[in-house]
Amino acid sequence: MNKEENWLYEINPKNNLFDLNLKEVWRYRDLLFLFVKRDVVTVYKQTILGPLWYLIQPLFTSIVFTLVFNKIANISTGGIPPFLFNLAGITSWNYFKDCLTETSDTFKKNQAIFGKVYFPRVIMPMSVVISNLLKFGIQFGIFICFYLYFVFSGSVISPNIYVLTYPIVLLCMAMLGLGLGMIISSMVTKYRDLTFLVSFGVQLLMYISLVSLPYSLFKENNLTWAVDFNPVAHIIEYSRFVLLGEGSVTLFGVLYTLIISVVVFLFGILVFNKTEKSFIDTI
Amino acid sequence: MEESNVILKVENISKQYRLGTLGTGTISHDLNRWWHRIRGKEDPYLKIGETNDRSTKGTSEYVWALKDVSFEVKKGEILGIIGKNGAGKSTLLKILSRVTGPTTGSIKTKGRIVSLLEVGTGFHPEMTGRENVYLNGAILGMTKKEINEKIDEIISFSGCERYIDTPTKRYSSGMTVRLAFAVAAFLEPDILVVDEVLAVGDAEFQKKAIGKMQDISNSDGRTVLFVSHDMAAIQSLCTELLVLGNGVNLFQGNVSEGVDFYLSDKNQEVNSDLLSLTIRKGNKTSLFKKISFTSNTQGKEFKDSSKVYSGSKIFIDIEIENKRALSREIYIAMDFVDSKGIAVMNISNEFTKNKLYLKDKKSIIRFEIANLNLRSMDYYISLWGCEVGGSVFDFIENQIKMEVIETDFFRTGAIPRGKQHGYILLANNSYNFEK
Structure with a gap:
């Protein structure tokens, strides 16, 4: 009698490409939240200022950007106070950047634990995205405080109705950061070259992502090609548009960014899935 | 009914590893693999590869850490897995615990591992x-x-x-x-x-x-x-x-x-080649060539290059290569030390006065120990040979390992394992209760 038996799971050489195994991820949801908790709780252990570091970094960056780009280099930010312009850009940019850089060394950083025990590997980058979301929340809170301050001191800024789409902006950033991060982390397992690329590539990307330099500046210098095909630039510009009411948003830009984000995200999952099976042999 | 008891089924699991460092060759092999795959062909590197023998130098960059391993485990069983270093035990465990995937084959399980x-x-x-x-x-x-x-x-x-x-x-x-x-x-x-x-x-x-x-x-x-x-x-x-x-x-x-x-030596070859040991003294007119140990427990024999059983009858066979055509009377001695160099015992015909001669090109001398009453640990043997009234022809110091394997020496199930129990197990000792 060789009837079909009920196997719980099967270990095979190859995964199905899109086999995300969501059921299993769901079974490990507690682990996801414990990793988030670990990331949040342990980062600033044994520091005096603790979570204040979450605020210090964007504030000081904004101050320096304001001094350098707006006071010294005299770059105009239209009707928006330069400090708020920079802070809005940096807050959004930081979320994307953190998602990207922290997920991009998932395999390398966790090889000790991955090499010993199995759990759905995708839990790791997911936990990064979620814990960064908390960090983003705190930074966004400080942005709101300054926002209110500038409103009450007479600046003409107002959000528009599209601010309701802001969660989608966040989702796009998360998908883009996570997707790129997963692709890079998968390739780093074999080719370490990419680690070097990420660290300075992200820095360079910031300059063409409209974080501190406004779109009008690129237009004046006929350099719009540098930002038009950069989905991150569209995201930053869009978020500034919905929060501060000023910015150049095109339908093409919105659709382009949405499509790129989804494609990068799906491709990231595909590559990650393919790699997780036996990366431990090559890393 | 038997079949439904199987909780884990391992079918033809193989795992291939690439030796050496990942370097410039990596990307070309990857591209070649990919090129074969998009044409729907088999991975070209799966066909090559050698068995995983650590000590011999192979020609292929690819080795099989596991090759077509299949077994089944029933519910409630305790399955022991043994093998020499490099036999593939850890690789098998890694695949079972899903840390890494197999190269070919599949594992089916009904439970969480x-x-x-x-x-x-x-x-x-x-x-x-x-x-x-x-x-x-x-x-x-x-x-x-x-x-x-x-x-x-x-x-x-x-x-x-x-x-x-x-x-x-x-x-x-x-x-x-x-x-x-x-x-x-x-x-x-x-x-x-x-x-x-x-x-x-x-x-x-x-x-x-x-x-x-x-x-x-x-x-x-x-x-x-x-x-x-x-x-x-x-x-x-x-x-x-x-x-x-x-x-x-x-x-x-x-x-x-x-x-x-x-x-037993069905599994591993008796690799007892003493000629490969280069640090030796003596005039080298004759050389110790091979040593092997045979344990005999209740009629069951097995031969090994280093392992012997505590409490069994032991034969130590020493093969000597004679480079002179002359017949000579010799003394042979074996000194046993522990890993710290502390002398444990000595066996020699210098004291027993058994007469031993080197006659032919090849002579085999067999020492017999009626009951090996040593506690289980690793001992090291020095082998010394000397012509009677002449000079030392060969002396290999502390380089031959003898592993004594634990057995139920006293047939009580209680086994002395502590340092304080020393080296020697005394058989035939008894206790009498006297008022």
């Missing part, structure tokens, strides 16, 4: 003991609810109540191990995998771990896969045995047959 080698994996030094119990438990596959139910038991089992809300970086290493093991002990996997890693723990830890394994399979009917080099532990624990050698499944079945198989 958890391995106990992960003691302390994922402990974060900045988090408290309690927080780490939750994190570690979750990594090993428990849900928060399950941990909540068991947290008190885990803490009291670990014996770290006082420190439980202190970051684990303040713990002693022993406390960390205790806490980590407590978490693992309260897991409820269907299949538990235990690696020889346990051997590094202290005696109490090992005892606890082995006790836990027995509990798990006896009372809960769970399945255990146990990898070890400790034949005594294998024999006392396991109900089935799998012997691996160079990545191939050599034997599966009855435990004591498997252990015999593993220790």
